[in-house]
Amino acid sequence: MLTRKQILHLFLAVVLVAGCSKEKTFVYDVNTVNVNPESGDKSNVKTTTEFISIAYSDLYGTTISQGNLYKLNVAYTSFGDKKLIEDRIIRNFLNDPNVIIPSDTLMRNDIAAFITSSYKKFFNRLPDEFEKYYLVNLIQTDTDIKSVEIYYSMMTATEYRYY
Amino acid sequence: MTNRREFIKKAGVAAAGVFAVPYLLPSGRLFAATGVRRANHVVFCLYAGGVRNLESVMKAEGNLMPNMLNGNESISPDIAAFMQPLPANPLGAGNTLQSYGTLYKNFRYNSGPTGHYNGHTCAITGAYTTTDLSIKDHPTNPTVFEYYRKHNSPAQTALNSWWISNALGPYPALNFSKYPGYGAMFGANFIAPTSLISVDGYDVLGNQMTFGSQEQAAISKMRSFMDHNFKRSFVDGDAGVTNSGPDAIQLEQFITKSFQDASSGLYTDPWGAGIGVMNNDMYNIFFTEEIIKQFKPELIVVNMQDVDICHTDFTSYCNNLRKADFAVAHLWNTIQNTPGMANDTIMIIAPEHGRNQNGNSILDMNGRKALDHTASLDGTGDQMARDIFCMVVGPPSKVQQGQVISSSNGESIEVIPTIANILGFDNDVPAGMLKSFNSCDLKTAFI
Numbered sequence: 008m009l010t011r012k013q014i015l016h017l018f019l020a021v022v023l024v025a026g027c028s029k030e031k032t033f034v035y036d037v038n039t040v041n042v043n044p045e046s047g048d049k050s051n052v053k054t055t056t057e058f059i060s061i062a063y064s065d066l067y068g069t070t071i072s073q074g075n076l077y078k079l080n081v082a083y084t085s086f087g088d089k090k091l092i093e094d095r096i097i098r099n100f101l102n103d104p105n106v107i108i109p110s111d112t113l114m115r116n117d118i119a120a121f122i123t124s125s126y127k128k129f130f131n132r133l134p135d136e137f138e139k140y141y142l143v144n145l146i147q148t149d150t151d152i153k154s155v156e157i158y159y160s161m162m163t164a165t166e167y168r169y170y
Numbered sequence: 171m172t173n174r175r176e177f178i179k180k181a182g183v184a185a186a187g188v189f190a191v192p193y194l195l196p197s198g199r200l201f202a203a204t205g206v207r208r209a210n211h212v213v214f215c216l217y218a219g220g221v222r223n224l225e226s227v228m229k230a231e232g233n234l235m236p237n238m239l240n241g242n243e244s245i246s247p248d249i250a251a252f253m254q255p256l257p258a259n260p261l262g263a264g265n266t267l268q269s270y271g272t273l274y275k276n277f278r279y280n281s282g283p284t285g286h287y288n289g290h291t292c293a294i295t296g297a298y299t300t301t302d303l304s305i306k307d308h309p310t311n312p313t314v315f316e317y318y319r320k321h322n323s324p325a326q327t328a329l330n331s332w333w334i335s336n337a338l339g340p341y342p343a344l345n346f347s348k349y350p351g352y353g354a355m356f357g358a359n360f361i362a363p364t365s366l367i368s369v370d371g372y373d374v375l376g377n378q379m380t381f382g383s384q385e386q387a388a389i390s391k392m393r394s395f396m397d398h399n400f401k402r403s404f405v406d407g408d409a410g411v412t413n414s415g416p417d418a419i420q421l422e423q424f425i426t427k428s429f430q431d432a433s434s435g436l437y438t439d440p441w442g443a444g445i446g447v448m449n450n451d452m453y454n455i456f457f458t459e460e461i462i463k464q465f466k467p468e469l470i471v472v473n474m475q476d477v478d479i480c481h482t483d484f485t486s487y488c489n490n491l492r493k494a495d496f497a498v499a500h501l502w503n504t505i506q507n508t509p510g511m512a513n514d515t516i517m518i519i520a521p522e523h524g525r526n527q528n529g530n531s532i533l534d535m536n537g538r539k540a541l542d543h544t545a546s547l548d549g550t551g552d553q554m555a556r557d558i559f560c561m562v563v564g565p566p567s568k569v570q571q572g573q574v575i576s577s578s579n580g581e582s583i584e585v586i587p588t589i590a591n592i593l594g595f596d597n598d599v600p601a602g603m604l605k606s607f608n609s610c611d612l613k614t615a616f617i
Contacts, residue, residue: 080303098378
């Protein structure tokens with residue numbers, strides 16, 4: 008049977024031993040995470056037919072006719088520099104009075120909304136905050152920029168060629 | 171801008187295309203990679219569609235190629251009765267292409283299927299093909315354009331090499347290969363002019379929106395921002411053969427001018443041959459001439475294939491053979507009248523393959539049997555579809571004039587090493603990829 012004094016010594020010994028033990032160090036870290044823009048997961052190039060029919064639908068709001076698709080396919084195949092011929096196709100579309108392009112007034116009434124809807128239409132995603140900030144700022148600063156120029160820029164950007 | 175109705179009216183029924191353009195490229199240079207050039211320009215004309223030696227150099231139906239071949243053998247009356255009249259010899263009365271170079275009367279398409287695409291692929295790559303050849307893909311062997319752009323020094327842009335085809339189908343794929351280390355970055359500009367500069371082409375490409383310089387600057391700024399964010403560029407081949415800024419602008423202007431000229435009716439009957447006489451072959455050569463005038467390329471491969479009507483109509487085959495003959499002479503005349511290319515161009519002319527000795531069961535209006543091209547791969551049976559001719563013409567100081575070689579072992583795969591030798595880079599092509607020029611019969615064409 009331990010005496011009260013022995014119990015006290017034992018308690019002090021335990022406290023001392025515990026108190027002298029090395030303190031454990033915990034390091035809290037963050038795993039490496041690669042942050043990519045949403046566009047980064049697009050790796051497939053649209054086929055000729057996909058490119059033409061999607062571009063048509065994006066601008067006319069309807070499906071391209073077989074006759075038009077055939078003509079465009081022939082023209083597309085007839086020249087080797089695809090970027091050059093795509094550019095002509097888009098500019099020909101944009102010059103058609105039947106294409107549906109928001110007016111400049113509508114665009115400037117809510118530039119952020121215009122950018123967001125354009126990204127959804129052409130890139131099939133939302134713009135990230137930086138993209139939205141940059142383009143809104145650019146359009147606000149340059150009052151000569153028209154909605155058709157933004158459409159043209161997006162449709163001839165590399166991302167539009169991918170899905 | 172011209173509207174569609176006006177375009178159709180002015181372009182004419184047969185009008186297929188056009189060309190003309192802005193700016194002239196600096197002509198080649200004197201020295202090649204490691205070899206001395208024989209000439210600074212080469213035009214390889216594929217007299218294709220399947221031409222049988224019997225009707226060409228053997229003149230079994232008379233001289234159907236009077237602008238290319240010496241001789242005034244009269245044409246078989248039944249065939250002559252259906253021939254459309256053509257303008258006078260572009261080279262001048264009494265002159266023939268044959269007199270400006272060397273004619274090989276017994277050239278051979280020695281191996282592989284006697285199909286048009288096989289023949290074209292072999293001609294452009296310098297390698298025979300097999301039955302495995304894919305018509306949906308680029309060739310497995312490098313094309314002459316890639317050899318030229320990779321091994322020529324200094325390197326030349328795609329504006330200096332052209333593949334001009336009279337048809338689409340699989341032919342657009344022949345401007346570059348999928349061979350590792352070569353590919354689109356060394357490929358040629360491809361154009362099928364009669365498909366592009368057409369009424370349908372005008373419908374979809376001829377009325378484009380234009381932007382001023384200030385607008386263009388804003389567009390470039392936005393597009394650059396988007397491309398930077400996307401951080402992905404076309405992998406080799408996705409965008410075809412790409413042209414850099416200034417070259418792309420020239421091409422853009424070229425196409426626009428072509429549509430404008432077609433709209434103005436300048437291409438309805440550009441050679442004065444008569445409405446409806448110019449066929450697809452003649453238009454393809456006409457557009458080639460426009461490219462020559464504007465860009466003075468160092469290397470052009472152009473084809474014709476209208477003689478392939480022979481599958482069903484022998485008499486029309488003969489008629490088209492004659493039109494092709496006229497077109498080639500017209501092409502040579504244009505070259506000789508184009509400063510920078512005159513007296514500095516060597517042209518090689520050869521069919522991709524021939525046609526069978528024995529006709530099929532289809533008879534034409536004269537009761538003549540139609541001809542296919544189906545030589546067996548094992549060398550047995552009717553092998554006449556492997557017999558072709560080849561002609562090399564050029565300046566007297568470079569090419570043997572008026573030489574005829576009736577017996578030779580020359581073959582289709584010799585054309586590409588010969589082009590490499592003419593442009594001075596044959597020794598830079600890795601050994602084993604092409605037949606050695608020194609073992610080619612075609613070397614006897616040169617001085």
